[in-house]
Amino acid sequence: MRWSETYIPTLRETPAEAELASHRFLLRGGYIRKLAAGIYSYLPLMQRVLLKVTQIVREEMDRAGAREVLMPVLQPAELWQVTDRWQTVGRELMRMRDRHDRDLVLGGTHEEVVTAMVAGELKSYRQMPLNLYQIQVKFRDEIRPRFGLMRGREFYMKDAYTFDVDEASQAVSYQKMVDAYFATFHRMGLDVTMVDSDTGAMGGKRAHEFMMRVATEGGEATILSCDRCDYAANVEKAENAGGAHAPGNGSAPLTKVDTPRQCTVEDVTAFLGVGAERLIKTLLYVADDAPVAVLLRGDRTLNALKLQHALGATVLDMATPDVIQKVTGAPVGFAGPVGLKGVRIVADWEVPGVVDGVTGANEKDVHYKGVQYGRDFQAAELVDLRDAESGEPCPRCDRGRLETYSGIEVGNTFMLGTKYSTALGANFTDEKGQEKPCVMGSYGIGITRTAQAAVESGHDDKGIVWPYSIAPYQVMVLPLNVRKAEIRTAAEQVYAELQAGGFEVLLDDRDERGGVKFNDADLIGIPLQVIVGDRGLKEGKIEIKVRATGDRHLAALEEVTATCSRLAALLTGGKGEGAEA
Numbered sequence: 001m002r003w004s005e006t007y008i009p010t011l012r013e014t015p016a017e018a019e020l021a022s023h024r025f026l027l028r029g030g031y032i033r034k035l036a037a038g039i040y041s042y043l044p045l046m047q048r049v050l051l052k053v054t055q056i057v058r059e060e061m062d063r064a065g066a067r068e069v070l071m072p073v074l075q076p077a078e079l080w081q082v083t084d085r086w087q088t089v090g091r092e093l094m095r096m097r098d099r100h101d102r103d104l105v106l107g108g109t110h111e112e113v114v115t116a117m118v119a120g121e122l123k124s125y126r127q128m129p130l131n132l133y134q135i136q137v138k139f140r141d142e143i144r145p146r147f148g149l150m151r152g153r154e155f156y157m158k159d160a161y162t163f164d165v166d167e168a169s170q171a172v173s174y175q176k177m178v179d180a181y182f183a184t185f186h187r188m189g190l191d192v193t194m195v196d197s198d199t200g201a202m203g204g205k206r207a208h209e210f211m212m213r214v215a216t217e218g219g220e221a222t223i224l225s226c227d228r229c230d231y232a233a234n235v236e237k238a239e240n241a242g243g244a245h246a247p248g249n250g251s252a253p254l255t256k257v258d259t260p261r262q263c264t265v266e267d268v269t270a271f272l273g274v275g276a277e278r279l280i281k282t283l284l285y286v287a288d289d290a291p292v293a294v295l296l297r298g299d300r301t302l303n304a305l306k307l308q309h310a311l312g313a314t315v316l317d318m319a320t321p322d323v324i325q326k327v328t329g330a331p332v333g334f335a336g337p338v339g340l341k342g343v344r345i346v347a348d349w350e351v352p353g354v355v356d357g358v359t360g361a362n363e364k365d366v367h368y369k370g371v372q373y374g375r376d377f378q379a380a381e382l383v384d385l386r387d388a389e390s391g392e393p394c395p396r397c398d399r400g401r402l403e404t405y406s407g408i409e410v411g412n413t414f415m416l417g418t419k420y421s422t423a424l425g426a427n428f429t430d431e432k433g434q435e436k437p438c439v440m441g442s443y444g445i446g447i448t449r450t451a452q453a454a455v456e457s458g459h460d461d462k463g464i465v466w467p468y469s470i471a472p473y474q475v476m477v478l479p480l481n482v483r484k485a486e487i488r489t490a491a492e493q494v495y496a497e498l499q500a501g502g503f504e505v506l507l508d509d510r511d512e513r514g515g516v517k518f519n520d521a522d523l524i525g526i527p528l529q530v531i532v533g534d535r536g537l538k539e540g541k542i543e544i545k546v547r548a549t550g551d552r553h554l555a556a557l558e559e560v561t562a563t564c565s566r567l568a569a570l571l572t573g574g575k576g577e578g579a580e581a
């Protein structure tokens with residue numbers, strides 16, 4: 001492909017809205033353009049990357065025995081009402097109404113549709129295991145679309161669904177998908193770890209996420225893993241070891257103290273000269289319309305998912321200042337459990353262990369000190385409610401400590417059990433003639449997110465460094481001055497030979513300065529750059545630069561294709577993936 005015949009609108013300036021390197025480089029490299037929050041166009045280079053990612057995913061799914069289908073994006077609301085997800089997925093579900101005032105959903109996932117599709121037709125145990133997948137656009141009304149393709153409102157996903165006769169058979173199907181996922185990400189040059197995760201609104205028994213480790217703030221997920229055993233979990237799910245603490249043996253009397261205008265943990269602890277671990281913070285939530293007071297140590301972070309599970313709540317929101325005033329009788333910042341009536345109180349495991357604690361006194365500008373669990377207040381429930389932290393004991397083994405790192409979730413797998421098959425009547429008859437619901441699994445890979453994740457893990461300060469297998473082109477030819485006939489001729493010859501050798505080649509035929517071409521080449525990140533310039537040609541040589549390492553190799557004109565083949569083999573670990581050479 002000639003640059004002049006495609007569309008690569010590179011930008012010199014860094015777009016202000018882009019926070020992540022990968023987002024910046026995809027915009028600057030002319031890969032994507034934003035239409036609205038979380039909605040992007042994929043320009044020619046990006047479309048080529050997406051097709052490659054898709055192709056690798058497709059090959060590995062096919063190899064694992066999954067069969068490709070394509071299901072409707074537009075779905076009737078009734079389907080989602082039957083499984084209750086019309087409620088539980090909440091505001092993330094993209095809803096619309098047709099001209100007859102019927103509610104519709106733009107699919108963000110397809111458990112309902114696929115189950116309804118096979119219900120009544122998957123009749124016998126002989127038809128299973130069955131694994132159906134599709135690669136398709138998805139819609140989700142994300143609360144915070146951000147980071148470019150990482151969290152979009154419209155994005156591409158591969159979603160697969162398995163149907164099995166029982167849990168043992170499901171476990172086999174699940175493992176096949178897990179193996180296929182590792183193979184898929186490995187082929188894309190991405191290093192992923194499988195971690196335990198929450199099943200969320202998906203329901204079901206167990207779930208895992210495939211996380212790509214990133215060094216920066218680029219990760220949206222925090223992962224905790226044990227330094228001794230193989231425990232690894234998303235922070236949403238990571239457990240705290242040890243169970244509920246015994247009440248501390250503090251003896252200080254309960255005393256009111258004036259704390260004028262001190263309403264944050266930082267303010268109060270500084271004002272009273274105590275550590276944040278001595279403060280019992282009281283957060284007010286509304287769980288399915290009922291107010292709840294949630295207690296945890298001042299130095300800890302509430303885990304909203306754990307709270308939602310503990311409360312068994314479908315919808316959980318933070319209480320508004322009005323509700324707080326009504327429930328506690330005080331403005332925001334002075335809530336506390338002592339004397340708090342008419343509201344369910346749940347506390348984190350650690351709270352009873354706080355000795356001579358400090359809490360709000362449900363009175364403006366007043367706190368209590370010398371607060372003791374058991375003597376001054378009690379919680380209806382004691383549960384694990386906080387985020388696990390780095391350095392803490394592992395919940396699985398006795399000697400390990402947890403370490404944290406940042407990750408991007410590129411895929412996940414769920415054991416769904418019979419939630420969807422029961423709700424939608426996907427039953428079969430077993431060997432003994434008994435009717436049973438199918439045991440299901442669901443498996444997603446974010447196509448667009450994975451493509452950007454590859455950039456987040458592969459870039460330097462100049463631009464993208466694509467993994468060879470998903471690069472939009474494999475080789476780029478850079479004639480440094482197209483006005484010179486010798487350079488133009490040599491470049492055309494190399495371009496033709498590389499294509500004949502099976503390479504996907506981009507020829508930068510623009511009449512631009514060398515500097516501009518070098519910068520753009522580094523920005524768009526094609527793995528091999530063949531540089532055709534005056535200096536080399538004088539000695540009959542052409543320079544080949546490896547984008548990833550900056551290494552330069554000299555080759556005679558007729559050896560360029562062979563040299564590129566050798567370098568491609570090195571880049572792909574000898575497998576030569578994507579290069580037929």
Ligand code: ATP
Nearest residue numbers: 149150151152155157409410411412444445446449
């Ligand atoms: P997250 O926790 O990041 O919101 P999820 O658990 O909602 O992800 P799934 O519903 O299982 O994700 O979707 C499967 C895959 O689709 C994810 O692993 C991710 O790679 C991708 N994905 C999910 N949401 C988005 C999004 N808003 N934009 C782009 N890709 C997404």
Ligand code: MG
Nearest residue numbers: 092140142200
């Ligand atoms: Mg999500």
